[in-house]
Amino acid sequence: MTTLPFFPPDLFEQDRQALLDIVHEHGTGPSQKFILGERTAALEEALKASTGAKHMIACGSATGALELCVRALGIGPGDEVVVPAFCCQPVASAVINIGATPVFADVDPWTMVMDPEQVPSLITERTRALMPAHIFSIMADMPGFVELGKRYGIPVIEDSAVAEGAVLDGVPAGRWGDLGVFSFFQVKAFGTAGEGGMVLTDDDELAEVVRMLRNHGQDGRTRFTHHRIGQNSRFDEILASFQLHRLPSFPDRLERRARIADYYTERFAPLADRGVLAPPAGRDGRCYYVYSLLVKRREDLRAYLSERQIGTHVYYPVPLPLQPAFSPWAAEGRSWPNAEQVSARNLGIPIWPHLTDGDVEFIADSVCEFFE
Known part of the structure; x- marks a missing residue:
């Protein structure tokens, strides 16, 4: 576990x-x-x-x-x-x-x-x-x-x-x-x-x-x-x-999530030239239900974090129109290149509000260390 x-x-x-x-x-x-x-x-x-x-x-x-x-x-x-x-x-x-x-x-x-x-x-x-x-x-x-x-x-x-x-x-x-x-x-x-x-x-x-x-x-x-x-x-x-x-207590939990996200985004900004894209910085229009990176070497990073006992999550690995259930409604000849790209690259990392500051720092350190 x-x-x-x-x-x-x-x-x-x-x-x-x-x-x-x-x-x-x-x-x-x-x-x-x-x-x-x-x-x-x-x-x-x-x-x-x-x-x-x-x-x-x-x-x-x-x-x-x-x-x-x-x-x-x-x-x-x-x-x-x-x-x-x-x-x-x-x-x-x-x-x-x-x-x-x-x-x-x-x-x-x-x-x-x-x-x-x-x-x-x-x-x-x-x-x-x-x-x-x-x-x-x-x-x-x-x-x-x-x-x-x-x-x-x-x-x-x-x-x-x-x-x-x-x-x-x-x-x-x-x-x-x-x-x-x-x-x-x-x-x-x-x-x-x-x-x-x-x-x-x-x-x-x-x-x-x-x-x-x-x-x-x-x-x-x-x-x-x-x-x-x-x-x-x-x-x-x-x-x-x-x-x-x-x-x-909901506003306090939201604020905690936002602070964790602020910290992650600042820490991950230098990784942009290494194939890691953090969400846009700021608070306006942000919800931070999940903090999801876009990572070119997603599976490698995911395996590394797993070794350090940090859970991750990949969302929607296949875009909806390419799913068996929905492909009959996908317009013939159309493509969704951005959807396919983010399906292949997104990786969520923990952002739950009762993470300690030490937990958050350890997660960010682990991501950064993988690319060093």
């Missing part, structure tokens, strides 16, 4: 007793309501206050949240949604699952996020949404995508699954698009002891539709009256309580 794993097994160790108390409280409480109750509503209100969003709709996962967004926009068979070629698979599966077609756009070769300059050539009369996604440390160029959305009259779904707490040009992640998405998956920056997600929007009509869709098409007022064909993507009351417990 690695001494410094990429994702540590003790993410919630300091919250262990609080979680046990919460489970007991709900399990012995008089209401016995375990989904979409008062605590879920309280979490939605708390995140509305912290982000400024008009509506927050908690749901079962961020994957489910993306599908709720696509469905809420009325997208279906024959429609197209522009998505990144290098990303987690739900950006494509959420589109395919409702019968629409993902159109894969190449990414920026440094930041690894979908490149807005690649998008205009992909827009057709069938395009119904743009779905940029924030990746690892970097928010996508949301001003660019918002401008494209306005120019072509196309809604923007902002996949902020990894970026809760990040801010770009004074606007929180999730607030740029017509709809936004957060993830509470265990290892995310605001992860929980299980699954969960959130849809953000300032649009009253979209919010009403999403709320119905997450609960079998019911409006929450009259049970067993179904206004739409919905799904079960409801949020858990125990996890809502747990997230409310952890919310006050």
Whole structure:
């Protein structure tokens, strides 16, 4: 077992007793309501206050949240949604699952996020949404995508699954698009002891539709009256309580991640001429859910760090349009050279907030020593 794993097994160790108390409280409480109750509503209100969003709709996962967004926009068979070629698979599966077609756009070769300059050539009369996604440390160029959305009259779904707490040009992640998405998956920056997600929007009509869709098409007022064909993507009351417990300390955890990233980026800057590219420096538009380098000798460095008991992680080693599941939707004759390059070169190193300063220095020293 690695001494410094990429994702540590003790993410919630300091919250262990609080979680046990919460489970007991709900399990012995008089209401016995375990989904979409008062605590879920309280979490939605708390995140509305912290982000400024008009509506927050908690749901079962961020994957489910993306599908709720696509469905809420009325997208279906024959429609197209522009998505990144290098990303987690739900950006494509959420589109395919409702019968629409993902159109894969190449990414920026440094930041690894979908490149807005690649998008205009992909827009057709069938395009119904743009779905940029924030990746690892970097928010996508949301001003660019918002401008494209306005120019072509196309809604923007902002996949902020990894970026809760990040801010770009004074606007929180999730607030740029017509709809936004957060993830509470265990290892995310605001992860929980299980699954969960959130849809953000300032649009009253979209919010009403999403709320119905997450609960079998019911409006929450009259049970067993179904206004739409919905799904079960409801949020858990125990996890809502747990997230409310952890919310006050979330800014401190984000700041710790950002400080670690600042240190890494400074240490790795001299390695640029040796085939190592660190994320762009700075705090604006940064999320630091994962700190991922681009490394030409990735497998060699990974083996070296493993020998020193430092865990690493390779994300998305094959771009989405080249995956067996998604290749039927990949346009014939198209290529995604930047996506292929970052798939072959990205290497994540530990950035979890309870790393000690000594741990962080040891990790940075190890990376630098490999290239000396």
